[in-house]
Amino acid sequence: MRHSRSRLLWAAIIALAAGGLGQGQGHKGGIDETGPYDAVKDWLKPIHAGRIQCVSGVYADTPDRIYLTTEVEVKAGPPFGGCTPERSWPNAHSHFLLVVDSRGTVVEDWSQWNNLFGFPHSVKINEADPDRHVWVVNRDAHQIHEFTRDGKTLVKTLGEFNVPGNDDRHFGLPADIAFLPDGTMFVADGYYNSRIVKFDKNGNFVKAWGTNGSGPGQFKVPHGVAVDTERRVYVADRDNRRVQIFDENGTFLEEWPDIRGIVHIMITKDQSVWVLTGTTNRLLKYDRTGKLLSYWGTESRQRPFPGSFSAPHQFTVDRDGNLYVADFRNQVQKFIPKPGADPARLVGQPQ
Amino acid sequence: MSSQLRLTSRPRGLAALCVASFISLSAPSGRLDGQSPGAKGGIDETGPYTVVENWFQPLHAGRAQCVLGVYAETANRIYLATEVEIAASAASGPCTAGRAQPGSHSHFLLVVDGSGTVVEDWSQWSSLFGLPHSVKVNPYDPEKHVWVVNRDAHQIHQFTHNGKQLVRTWGEKGVSGDDRAHFNLPSDIAFTPDGSFFVADGYGNSRIVKFDRRGAYATAWGTNGAGPGQFDVPHGVTVDAQRRVYVADRDNRRIQIFDENGKYLDEWPDIRGIVQVTATRDGAIWALTGTTNRLLKYDTSGRLLTYWGTSNSGRPFPGSLMSPHAFSIDPDGSLYIADYRNHRVQKFVPTPGASRDRLIASPLQ
Numbered sequence: 072m073r074h075s076r077s078r079l080l081w082a083a084i085i086a087l088a089a090g091g092l093g094q095g096q097g098h099k100g101g102i103d104e105t106g107p108y109d110a111v112k113d114w115l116k117p118i119h120a121g122r123i124q125c126v127s128g129v130y131a132d133t134p135d136r137i138y139l140t141t142e143v144e145v146k147a148g149p150p151f152g153g154c155t156p157e158r159s160w161p162n163a164h165s166h167f168l169l170v171v172d173s174r175g176t177v178v179e180d181w182s183q184w185n186n187l188f189g190f191p192h193s194v195k196i197n198e199a200d201p202d203r204h205v206w207v208v209n210r211d212a213h214q215i216h217e218f219t220r221d222g223k224t225l226v227k228t229l230g231e232f233n234v235p236g237n238d239d240r241h242f243g244l245p246a247d248i249a250f251l252p253d254g255t256m257f258v259a260d261g262y263y264n265s266r267i268v269k270f271d272k273n274g275n276f277v278k279a280w281g282t283n284g285s286g287p288g289q290f291k292v293p294h295g296v297a298v299d300t301e302r303r304v305y306v307a308d309r310d311n312r313r314v315q316i317f318d319e320n321g322t323f324l325e326e327w328p329d330i331r332g333i334v335h336i337m338i339t340k341d342q343s344v345w346v347l348t349g350t351t352n353r354l355l356k357y358d359r360t361g362k363l364l365s366y367w368g369t370e371s372r373q374r375p376f377p378g379s380f381s382a383p384h385q386f387t388v389d390r391d392g393n394l395y396v397a398d399f400r401n402q403v404q405k406f407i408p409k410p411g412a413d414p415a416r417l418v419g420q421p422q
Numbered sequence: 423m424s425s426q427l428r429l430t431s432r433p434r435g436l437a438a439l440c441v442a443s444f445i446s447l448s449a450p451s452g453r454l455d456g457q458s459p460g461a462k463g464g465i466d467e468t469g470p471y472t473v474v475e476n477w478f479q480p481l482h483a484g485r486a487q488c489v490l491g492v493y494a495e496t497a498n499r500i501y502l503a504t505e506v507e508i509a510a511s512a513a514s515g516p517c518t519a520g521r522a523q524p525g526s527h528s529h530f531l532l533v534v535d536g537s538g539t540v541v542e543d544w545s546q547w548s549s550l551f552g553l554p555h556s557v558k559v560n561p562y563d564p565e566k567h568v569w570v571v572n573r574d575a576h577q578i579h580q581f582t583h584n585g586k587q588l589v590r591t592w593g594e595k596g597v598s599g600d601d602r603a604h605f606n607l608p609s610d611i612a613f614t615p616d617g618s619f620f621v622a623d624g625y626g627n628s629r630i631v632k633f634d635r636r637g638a639y640a641t642a643w644g645t646n647g648a649g650p651g652q653f654d655v656p657h658g659v660t661v662d663a664q665r666r667v668y669v670a671d672r673d674n675r676r677i678q679i680f681d682e683n684g685k686y687l688d689e690w691p692d693i694r695g696i697v698q699v700t701a702t703r704d705g706a707i708w709a710l711t712g713t714t715n716r717l718l719k720y721d722t723s724g725r726l727l728t729y730w731g732t733s734n735s736g737r738p739f740p741g742s743l744m745s746p747h748a749f750s751i752d753p754d755g756s757l758y759i760a761d762y763r764n765h766r767v768q769k770f771v772p773t774p775g776a777s778r779d780r781l782i783a784s785p786l787q
Contacts, residue, residue, distance in 0.1 A: 099724030100676060100690030102709075102716055313463060327463030331732075331739075350735045353465055361462030369694075369714050370733050376694075382735060 106354070106367025107416040108394055108406035110378030114175040115402050123147045124166065125154030128194040129397040131389035132203055132220070135173040139403055140191035140207060141166050149374075154399050158190075167191050168207060168222070175405065181222040188212065189233070193295075193385055197250035198421050206248055208258070213242045215258060217274075227274055229258070237264045239276035247335075249296040249304070251319070257296050257304050265290040267306060267321065280321030285311050288323045295335040295385075299342060299359065300422060307336040307346065314346065314361070327361040335385045339419030345386075347396070352380035354396075356416070365416050375401050388418045469717070469730025470776035471757055473741035477538040477769040481529065486510040486765040488517035491557040491571075494752035498536040501568060502760070502767055503554035504529050514734065514744045514763050521553075530554050531570060531585070538769065544585040550595075551575065556658075556748065559583075560613045561786070569611055571621070576605045578621060590637060592621075600627045602639040610698075612659040612667070614682065620659050620667055628653040630669060630684065643684030648674050651686045658710075662701040662722070663786060670699040670709065677709065677724070690724040698748050702783040708749075712762075715743040717782070728780050738764040751782050 117123065128140035144164045145157045157163055167188040170179035189211025196203050204226060205218045214230035235243040243263025250256055254272025266281035267290075281290045295307030302319040314327040314336060332350035339345065343364070344357040353368035371379030383398040394406040394417075408417050480486065491503030507527045508520040520526055530551040533542035552574025559566050566583045577593035598606040606626025613619045617635030629644035630653075644653045658670030666687065667680045677690040677699055695713035702708060706727070707720045716731035734742035744763035751757055757770040772781050 097723075098726075099688070100720075101692045101726050102694060102711060102714060102718055103726060103729060104692070104694065104714070325462070329464045329467070331465060331467065348465060351465060351467070351732050352735070353732075355465055357463075360460075363461075363464055363466060366466060370735070373713065 102369070103367055104369045105378035105406060107409055107412035108378070109409050111175070111405040111407060112377040114405040115171065116174070116176045117147075118166065118169075118177055118180070119144070121147050123400070124169070124402050125157075125399045126384075126397040126403040127190070127192055127399070128208075128385045129387050129395045129403050130194045130196055130205075130385075131387045131393070131395055132196060132205075134389040134391045134393060137171045137387075137389070137395060137403075138194045138196075138205060139169040139171060139397065140194045141169060142190055142399070145400075168194070170222075171403075179222060181218075184216075184218075184222070184225065187214070187216065187225075187232075192245070193247045195248055195250070197252075197254065199250065199252035200254070208245050208248055210244050210246060210261065213244060215242070215245060215248060229270065229274055235263055237266065237279075239268075239279070242268070246293065247295045247307075249298045251298055251302055255319070257298065259293040259296040259306060262292055265293065267293060267296065267304065267317070269319070269321070278321060280317070287326065288315070288317075288321070290315070294333070295347075297336045297338045297344075299338045299344075305336050305338065305344065307333045309333055309349075314344070314357075325361070327357065330355075334383070337386070337418075338422060339388075340422045341419045342422075343419060345418055347383055347386050349382045349384060352383060354383075354386065354418070356418075367416070371401070378404065378406065386418070388420065390420065392417060392420075394418055465732070466730055467732045468741035468770060470773055470780040471741075471770035472773045474538075474769040474771060475740045478534065478767050479537070479539045480510065481507070481532075481540050481543075484510050486512070487529065487532070487767070488520070488762060488765050489747070489760040489767040490553070490555055490762060491748045492750045492758045492760040492767055493557045493559055493748075494750040494756070494758050495559050495566060497752040497754045497756060500534045500750070500752070500758060500767075501557045501559070502532040502534060503557040503570060504532060505553055505762075508765060510765070512765065514738055514765070516745075516763060517765065531557065533585075534767075542585060544581075547579075547581075547585070547588065550577075550579065550588075552596075555608070556610045558611055558613070560617070560619070562613060562615045562617065569619075571608050571611055573607050573609060573624065576607060576626075578605070578608060578611060592633070592637065598626050600629065602642075605631070609656065610658045610670075612661045614661050614665055618682075620661065622656040622659040622669060625655055628656065630656060630659065630667065630680070632682070632684070641684055643680070650689065651678070651680075651684075653678070657696070658698040658700075660699050660701045660707075661786065662707070663703075663705070668699045668701065668707060670696045672696055672712075677707070677720075688724065690720065693718070697746070700749070700782075701786045702751075703786060704783040706783065708782055710746055710749050710759075712745045712747060715746060717749065717759075719780070719782075730780070734764070738766070741768065741770070749782075751785055753784065755781060755784075757782060 125142040130138045143158045168181040192210035193208040195206050203220045207216045213235045217227040230242045242260045245261040247259040256270040258268040265283035266279045268279040269277040291310035293306050294309035297305045304317045306315045312331045316324045332348035334349040335347040337345045346355045352370040355366040356364045383396050385397045397403045488505040494500045506521045531544040535541045555573035556571040568581045570579045576598045580589045593605045605623045608624040610622040621631045628646035631642040632640040634640045654673035657672035660668045665682045669678045675694045679688040695711035697712040698710040700708045709718045715733040718729040719727045747762040748760040
């Protein structure tokens with residue numbers, strides 16, 4: 072009895088130790104290139120041969136229905152930098168809103184809405200919404216759109232087309248959106264404005280907070296927003312390189328500094344806080360007190376390789392635990408948990 | 423009663439050990455020092471170290487050094503092998519083109535003190551140099567001779583500690599070859615306690631060359647390729663306490679391990695961008711990767727234990743790396759990184775409270 076018990080414990084020790092960096096026992100070498108995940112090589116199938124999508128946003132509705140917002144379609148191959156200049160090129164083609172299945176094949180192109188779009192910056196679903204409506208933050212048109220799941224109906228629009236402003240009916244290049252289970256919304260607004268705007272479930276303006284600056288409650292490009300189960304609002308304050316946390320009425324609670332390049336923030340069911348950094352190409356896990364627990368991410372300095380990052384922009388997980396990272400020139404990449412990966416290093420389910 | 427105590431206490435002890443193993447082996451998950459308790463945020467940008475900002479003092483105002491090699495003999499005597507001096511305002515990137523520019527100036531071999539000030543410029547030897555790729559002091563040599571791997575001249579030079587004398591040269595200047603008397607773009611050198619040494623040779627050849635303690639050719643092994651015992655740019659070499667030879671086989675993205683006579687023992691794959699490998703006194707093997715900008719710690723069985731390193735996609739910031747090319751540890755535990763594409767050498771000191779498991783111990787070399 073004692074013998075088998077200690078044997079079990081030793082087995083647990085070995086399993087935990089081996090699981091640490093997502094490695095199997097006896098594994099040699101490696102640089103933790105894709106952390107606890109394996110990258111699916113060439114997952115997204117091209118719409119047109121030799122061309123790729125510059126993907127700004129990604130949200131997994133199901134493992135077989137993944138929404139992408141894209142900036143523009145460009146020629147595959149070098150250069151491997153940003154995509155913005157190509158938007159103004161003659162014959163620039165943008166698909167804006169694509170739906171992809173589990174094999175990475177584009178199954179829907181919501182081109183019926185192309186005339187709406189400036190630059191769709193983020194796409195999300197309110198996980199508490201039984202109808203799974205699709206919300207698109209349409210940055211360059213200064214609008215937020217709510218679509219039905221099939222994209223056939225535009226349910227609601229916040230903001231005025233192509234008119235920036237910072238009152239209760241306008242945005243200034245909004246960046247992201249987050250939801251409370253009751254439908255209350257927070258908009259990170261944005262590249263022009265420096266505020267968080269709160270709306271009720273019907274889309275009525277409730278309040279806004281924030282000015283441009285670096286002090287508590289000030290922002291420099293609030294680029295991402297998320298909400299925890301205690302209705303606290305976490306803001307990825309990009310150019311201040313920090314997370315700021317507020318109560319739902321905008322009272323400043325605290326900040327987590329020195330998060331260079333932060334672009335996206337997500338809170339999982341287990342109340343871990345996951346952060347994606349663009350310029351530093353990292354996916355990081357914090358606890359709710361702001362303590363850094365783990366991270367991974369490998370930049371592709373010259374030529375991209377499967378699983379490498381080059382200024383990633385938004386990430387999502389599906390209900391099977393697969394991870395998707397939108398990464399402009401790297402399009403969108405799908406990552407599958409490695410067999411035996413340490414669960415503490417895997418992104419949990421969205422709340 | 424006593425047996426019951428044993429039963430309860432023992433699993434507790436094991437559980438504690440279990441947690442300890444998990445934490446020490448799982449960084450960069452687990453304990454990410456030097457975070458102080460209660461620390462918030464951060465991205466482990468410089469791992470367990472704090473960067474000394476603007477440590478290196480420019481030789482000429484507005485100019486920067488493209489540093490390929492660094493070796494810290496003491497905290498107050500650090501050797502740098504440099505490619506060329508360029509404008510400090512130049513964007514991060516390779517410096518090779520700068521060598522051909524009119525008025526380009528190279529210092530090749532500099533000695534820097536603890537304050538980052540250049541105290542010696544061995545310009546008396548400038549005529550020797552093509553591209554000094556690596557600099558090392560034989561740690562087992564009481565006279566602390568300085569060895570420079572002169573890549574583009576296909577030579578290895580041994581200097582006295584003060585640089586006044588060129589004691590000996592291996593290879594023929596400007597003449598490449600793969601026989602006993604020539605190299606082809608050699609890249610690095612490593613020493614054993616008895617004075618024998620190994621040369622990673624190199625960009626042109628694909629072999630390791632062993633010399634005995636008198637400097638006579640002993641043996642060589644390796645051909646170009648990706649199989650066991652083959653190389654594709656053997657870029658770095660080190661020897662551990664068991665006299666095993668570790669080779670940073672750069673373009674094969676791996677470490678290969680041999681006995682001192684060239685018998686193949688093992689390989690550790692998937693180390694993208696590896697440029698340097700160093701064995702430390704605590705039995706760890708550290709790798710530096712260029713294209714992936716990382717310092718990684720392995721145990722002698724090849725298991726990855728921890729790593730850190732943050733690249734700059736735009737302008738460099740203190741502690742960021744872009745294609746680092748060499749690192750060295752001084753006797754006080756400070757770390758120096760030749761941050762090649764950022765045109766600088768950076769000094770890092772251990773952050774107070776940092777976990778020893780994440781710090782680089784004293785090197786054997």
